[in-house]
Amino acid sequence: MSEQVRIEAAGCMLDIEHAFVGSSAPAAPLLVFLHEGLGSLAMWRDFPSRLCEATGHRGLVYSRPGYGRSTPRAPDEHWGVDFMHQQARDVLPALLTALQAPPRYALFGHSDGGSIALIHAATFPERVTRAIVLAPHIVVETLSVASIAAVRETYRSTDFRAKLARHHDDVDSAFWGWNDIWLKPAFARWSIKALLPDIRCPLLAIQGEQDEYGTMAQIDGIAEALPGGQCRLLELEHCGHSPHRDQPAAVIAASGAFFALDAQP
Template sequence: METTVDTALVKVPFDGRTIDIEYQWIGARRRHRPLVVFLHEGLGSVSMWRDFPRKLCEAGDFRGLVFSRYGYGRSTPRPPDEQWGVDFMHRQAREALPALFDALEIGPGRRHGKPWLLGHSDGGSIALIHAASFPDDVDGLTVLAPHIMVEDISVRSIAATRETYLHTDLRARLARHHAHVDSAFWGWNDIWLNADFRHWDLRPMLDHIRCPVLAVQGEDDEYGTMAQIEGIHRYAPQTVLLKLARCGHSPHRDQTGALTAASAAFITAHTSTLK
């Protein structure tokens, strides 16, 4: 069942222009509770999370911020002639996310304080890059099926998704979650299948992450292997690994209960904003 959410738009500067970013607050009245910012996957949006952000925030008595990145959901779409570069996740982590935080008063010494970042897939990679680039600005990370390097299994599955998009009802199903579905799909798919992207690698920067990290991977993930989260632990040894059986690329859908319990406990145990 699809979940309808009420969202708003906020204007932020990005790439020399002003764009609209779709966002939604959860539990905004819990002013002194930890703030969890949800970073969606490569084809995600606010609505694609369904009710997982609400369930996690209720379980931990947290506040939440859910938003759709540029090109996704109801946010400003990517123009058809704009091709994302190999550094598109770095730009999201170092430029777009700080601009959103500025607009919404999130960060050390600001109204909403330091956030905890919870990212899925590409969103997990963006969370890792942000924490490595601004190590004093986040309380911690929960990353679900993150990518730190490009594996053959990822490329094969993304190529298969391209065929599914062209020849099945996937486009229509995704259009429920994106105002400009082709903007969302091709921005993600084209760059992941670009030959230059095969050299994309986050491992050299992971040792800059100082905050607590919970890294989660499903044993049946069709887009990545355990080498992804084991690599995070190798470079950031404070990382706690959670490997989930009977779980594919979306732990928040395949193992909702286990992930909610583990994430809520980890955030509560490690956040500095509890009062």
């Protein structure tokens, strides 16, 4: 069951839908889940619970502003090229403060959420203990833009809008906020490669071989930017843009092994 908490971020008062899952032990480490560009708390389904049960974490799952049951994007509000930076540097810290989260925590991000996780880990290296990113974006690829343009037509001409509306109070807020900025010509120059060397925590990057929104160059670029051994890569066969849905057992197993490294002497 989700709850609401009010935060102030980027000069706005926002209501954020969130839920805690997994371990209720006071000493359980916190794992923050960051959803994809069309995602929400509900769209994770039971995956955060399953992962946290397997790893002993307390999971924080939330819908970013504009998504799910959180404050929607105003019809005349257009996200800027730095929208993921704002989520990583303003919204997430404000949420963690409002929920009285522990000072150190791990991150689990998918797609845009993976990019937000990387930006947050680079900006607050003293806070993030570990990070797992699935199909993250560090640059804009032609493949990504083409697929997002195709989704625009699908949204307009099929029942995709109705299906997506099950997970968002304002489905047009969620869809057009994401779709419009990704297809702006200025966004083609977006990159977070320069931030990556500031990440200090161990990192696991996972990519599906059939990902329609990005190539292996995304996670390879992360590994190239970080010192040897800091970043582990996992390439999954028969897997598209959502490894936690296409290959959940493999993602949970790899995540469990990654977190178990903390327990090793």
